[in-house]
Each structure stands twice: as C-alpha cells, then as structure tokens.
Amino acid sequence: MLSSPNLGGLLASLTQGEWTPGEVATALAVPLVLYLVKIVVFPTVDPREPPKDYAMPICSLPMLHGYVYVINDPVLISAAMRNRNLSFDPFSLEFASGAMGMTKEHVEIFSRPGNMEEVSRVIHAALSGDNVFRMNVRALKDIAAELSNVPSGNEGLRVPDCATWLRNVIALATMTAMFGKNSPFTADDVPDFWEFDKGVGLLALGIAPTLLAPKSLAARARSQAKLTAYYEAHHDQADDVAAIIRDRAALERRHGIPDRELALIEYSMLFVSTTNTIPTLIWFFIHVFAHKDLAARIRAEVALVATVATDPDTGRRTTASIDLSRLEKACPTLHATYRETLRKYSDVLGNRRVMADTTLRHPVTGREYLLKKGVNVQWAAQVTHGLDDVWGEGNDAFDPDRFVETSAVDEKKRRGAMIPFGGGRNLCPGRNFAQAENLGLVSAVALGFDVEGMEVPGAVNAYMGTAVKRPEWGDVGPPIHLKRRPGWEDVAWEFKC
Numbered sequence: 121m122l123s124s125p126n127l128g129g130l131l132a133s134l135t136q137g138e139w140t141p142g143e144v145a146t147a148l149a150v151p152l153v154l155y156l157v158k159i160v161v162f163p164t165v166d167p168r169e170p171p172k173d174y175a176m177p178i179c180s181l182p183m184l185h186g187y188v189y190v191i192n193d194p195v196l197i198s199a200a201m202r203n204r205n206l207s208f209d210p211f212s213l214e215f216a217s218g219a220m221g222m223t224k225e226h227v228e229i230f231s232r233p234g235n236m237e238e239v240s241r242v243i244h245a246a247l248s249g250d251n252v253f254r255m256n257v258r259a260l261k262d263i264a265a266e267l268s269n270v271p272s273g274n275e276g277l278r279v280p281d282c283a284t285w286l287r288n289v290i291a292l293a294t295m296t297a298m299f300g301k302n303s304p305f306t307a308d309d310v311p312d313f314w315e316f317d318k319g320v321g322l323l324a325l326g327i328a329p330t331l332l333a334p335k336s337l338a339a340r341a342r343s344q345a346k347l348t349a350y351y352e353a354h355h356d357q358a359d360d361v362a363a364i365i366r367d368r369a370a371l372e373r374r375h376g377i378p379d380r381e382l383a384l385i386e387y388s389m390l391f392v393s394t395t396n397t398i399p400t401l402i403w404f405f406i407h408v409f410a411h412k413d414l415a416a417r418i419r420a421e422v423a424l425v426a427t428v429a430t431d432p433d434t435g436r437r438t439t440a441s442i443d444l445s446r447l448e449k450a451c452p453t454l455h456a457t458y459r460e461t462l463r464k465y466s467d468v469l470g471n472r473r474v475m476a477d478t479t480l481r482h483p484v485t486g487r488e489y490l491l492k493k494g495v496n497v498q499w500a501a502q503v504t505h506g507l508d509d510v511w512g513e514g515n516d517a518f519d520p521d522r523f524v525e526t527s528a529v530d531e532k533k534r535r536g537a538m539i540p541f542g543g544g545r546n547l548c549p550g551r552n553f554a555q556a557e558n559l560g561l562v563s564a565v566a567l568g569f570d571v572e573g574m575e576v577p578g579a580v581n582a583y584m585g586t587a588v589k590r591p592e593w594g595d596v597g598p599p600i601h602l603k604r605r606p607g608w609e610d611v612a613w614e615f616k617c
C-alpha cells in the first residue's frame with residue numbers, strides 16, 4: 121500500500137523518455153533525493169541523455185540515507201515479489217507506527233519472529249473463500265438499497281457532487297460489511313477518511329506529525345475514538361462481523377493488546393479497505409458514463425446476467441437481480457474497462473527491504489544482480505503500466521479494448537507488467553472484494569440508469585502512501601443526474617453473489 125507518487129513519476133519519466141532536468145528537480149525535492157540518478161548496473165549509460173532507448177532493468181537511486189534499488193523490468197519485478205529475502209514486513213510495521221499511531225510496545229510484539237507471518241496468514245484467509253463471499257453479500261445489499269432508493273419517474277436523483285456520492289455509498293457499504301451492524305460510522309464520518317488519506321504519507325514519516333499533517337491527525341483521532349468504543353464493547357466478535365475484523369482483533373488480544381488500544385492498529389483496516397477502492401471506482405464510473413457508446417455496450421452485456429421480474433398485471437419490471445459470479449465471463453467490456461482503469465490510474469510504488477544479501481536472476485537473460493542486505497527495493501506501476509513493448513505505442517490513451525480478446529502472447533507479456541495490486545506473498549488480499557463492489561455498482565447503474573453530466577477530468581498523483589491517482593477536481597466532483605431508464609422506473613435492485 122505504501123507509495124510515493126513523486127518518486128513513481130520520476131521513475132516513469134526516466135524510463136519513458138519524458139525526462140527534462142526541470143522535472144527531475146521538482147520530483148527530487150519531495151522525496152529528499154539528493155543526487156541525479158547514478159546507474160550502477162549500466163554505468164556506461166549517461167543518464168542525462170534522453171532515455172528512450174534504455175529501460176534499465178534495475179538500477180540504484182541515491183537517496184539521503186544511502187540508496188534504493190529501482191526495478192523497471194516486469195520479469196525482474198515478478199522475481200523480486202516472489203523472493204523470500206525481500207520483505208514487505210518492515211514497511212508494514214513502520215507504516216503502522218507512523219501512519220496509524222501504533223505504539224512502540226505493539227511494534228515490538230509484532231517484530232518478534234513469526235508474528236508478522238501469523239498476521240499475514242490471518243489477513244489472507246479472512247479475505248478469501250466464504251469470508252469474502254459474506255462481505256460481498258453484505259456490501260452489495262447496501263449498494264442495491266441505495267440504487268433502489270433513487271426516486272422512480274423521470275426526475276431520478278440529482279447528485280450535487282458525484283465524488284461525495286460515490287465515496288459515501290462505497291465507504292458505508294464497506295464499513296457495514298466489515299464491522300457489522302454496530303459499525304460506528306455514518307455519512308458524517310466519511311469526510312474524515314479522506315482527510316486522513318491526504319496526509320497519510322506525511323504521517324508515515326513519523327516526524328513532527330502535528331506540524332506536517334495536523335488535519336489528518338485530527339481526522340484519524342476522531343475515527344479511532346469511535347473504533348475504541350466499538351472494541352471496548354467487543355462488537356468485533358458479533359456474528360455479522362467480517363473475519364478480517366474478528367480474527368485480527370482475536371489475534372491481537374492473544375498477543376496481549378488491550379481493547380482500548382486495538383483501534384490504533386485496526387484503523388489500518390478502515391484505511392486499506394477504502395483508500396484505493398474508491399478512487400478506482402470513481403475513475404471506472406467516470407469512463408463508463410462519460411462515453412455513451414461504452415455504457416451501451418456494457419448495458420447489453422449486463423442484461424445477459426440480470427434476472428428481471430415483472431408485475432403480472434401491469435407487465436412492468438419490478439426487480440432486477442444481477443448475478444455477480446457471471447459478470448467476469450459474460451461481460452467482457454465491463455471487465456476490460458475495469459482492468460484498463462486499474463492500468464491507467466494505478467500509482468502504486470512497490471516496496472520491499474532486502475533482508476539478506478540476495479542474487480536476483482533474470483529468468484530470460486540469465487543475468488544476475490546482487491542486492492545488498494538492508495537496502496530498499498522499489499518499482500512503480502507508472503513505469504510498467506506504460507511500457508511500449510508491453511502495451512503498444514500511444515498507451516497513454518484510455519482504451520478498454522486492449523483487454524478484450526487479447527492474444528496469449530500479449531497476456532503473457534502483461535502478466536508481470538500489470539501490478540495495481542502488487543504481487544507475491546503481499547498481493548492485495550482485498551482485490552476481489554473491491555472488484556465485487558465496483559463492478560456491482562457500475563453494472564447496475566449501466567443497466568437501469570442514464571447518467572448525465574459526466575466528463576473525464578485530468579488526473580493528479582495519488583496521495584503519498586496510497587496507490588491510485590485522483591481526479592484533478594479534488595474532493596468535490598461535478599453534479600450528475602441519475603435518471604431511471606424508460607421501462608426501469610419501478611425496479612428494485614438485488615445482487616446474487
């Protein structure tokens with residue numbers, strides 16, 4: 121989840137030939153990089169030359185405290201993600217300490233041998249199989265209710281700010297799916313989630329948080345106070361609470377963490393479950409409904425997986441149930457648009473630390489690279505999602521069709537290059553839940569509604585520490601008009617998971 125978009129942008133320019141010294145200077149200022157790139161793997165290449173013709177597979181980038189390894193080659197990135205000597209755990213702990221406010225004692229507990237592995241097992245099991253199925257059912261019930269509540273008739277719903285509307289629908293559905301009916305959060309709390317996201321990267325530095333990100337800190341404190349009351353009441357062990365909340369809290373209590381301190385760690389679940397899903401949904405929604413032809417193609421596909429009931433007297437449609445399990449196969453355009461959204465707007469910067477001197481071998485060229493213990497390794501989706509030899513020239517354009525009917529050769533090339541959810545042992549365990557929420561909402565809107573007022577805005581970098589770019593309009597989006605389509609005026613919405 122940790123990402124430094126400024127560095128990501130710098131890496132993208134260095135490998136994609138857009139580098140100018142001015143841009144580098146700007147990009148370097150924020151992540152405190154002191155020197156120009158020094159290439160250690162290809163020392164003969166002059167980094168001041170326009171770099172179109174060298175995409176360094178791996179290089180080192182000098183930083184204030186030493187240097188980091190930067191990997192640009194998708195095949196090497198995959199190898200790094202799978203290598204057991206390259207660990208994400210130190211970042212998880214540093215992040216939990218700075219960004220979440222986890223105490224030194226907690227960090228010490230989870231730094232003990234085996235404890236992070238145990239946390240990882242719990243997280244990945246809690247977000248798979250029946251556990252994620254139950255979360256999907258719960259979240260989609262709330263999403264369906266929101267759409268069923270759109271007034272019938274021609275007036276529909278005039279949404280004053282589409283960003284706030286989408287954020288609230290998904291954030292609240294997610295909170296109930298995770299924390300159960302006793303979730304302490306209402307729509308009034310959702311602005312705090314976004315306030316926190318804006319400063320999370322600065323808080324993660326762990327330096328003078330009250331000076332660097334006072335608003336984020338205050339927003340976090342308000343949400344954590346609500347969660348503290350929730351954990352003190354042991355609501356986390358209720359039957360309708362998701363395993364990701366229940367099992368993590370049980371594990372933390374077993375390790376001696378008192379109820380009043382659970383919120384300091386568990387706030388991270390609120391963060392990971394919303395911070396990237398929602399901007400992804402916003403881009404997905406924008407692209408589908410700003411392009412009427414794309415929305416029409418998706419509508420025709422979704423119609424194939426919807427079961428519609430009609431009133432025998434009037435013949436009018438009364439309910440529509442969308443079968444989520446069939447969306448992927450039966451709705452190639454819907455799915456391709458989602459994948460293209462992730463390709464185009466992912467801003468993730470992968471992070472691992474080398475835990476022991478390690479030789480990384482390129483599986484194709486056979487060339488070997490020595491990575492020294494203690495050095496950080498990074499890669500940027502901005503680089504791999506824009507490689508011409510993988511995605512073709514002009515890949516800056518948003519084009520869902522690149523994911524429809526791709527050849528086996530293309531699919532293979534893309535495998536290591538498409539990394540919006542990271543990979544290896546830390547591959548995002550929440551990706552299927554996010555997909556259910558996002559595809560569910562967009563598929564139902566495409567089938568039963570017309571959306572007026574949507575245009576594609578420019579994109580700005582993700583907030584540091586998050587993984588998806590944001591629309592340039594900021595927190596407040598344009599107004600949209602959600603109108604029930606003729607023949608769908610009375611429909612109540614349901615999802616079959």
Ligand code: HEM
Nearest residue numbers: 121392393396397400468540541542543546547548550554
């Ligand atoms: C479109 C939405 C999402 C995106 C783009 C995304 C992206 C990511 C990325 C890039 C990572 C780091 C992986 C790595 O370094 O290899 C990650 C980790 C993680 N994500 Fe997500 N995520 C999304 C949604 C979610 C949701 C909904 C949840 C929870 C319900 C979640 C929970 C997690 C957790 C717990 C980790 C840490 C995994 C570990 O360390 O093993 N994510 N995510």
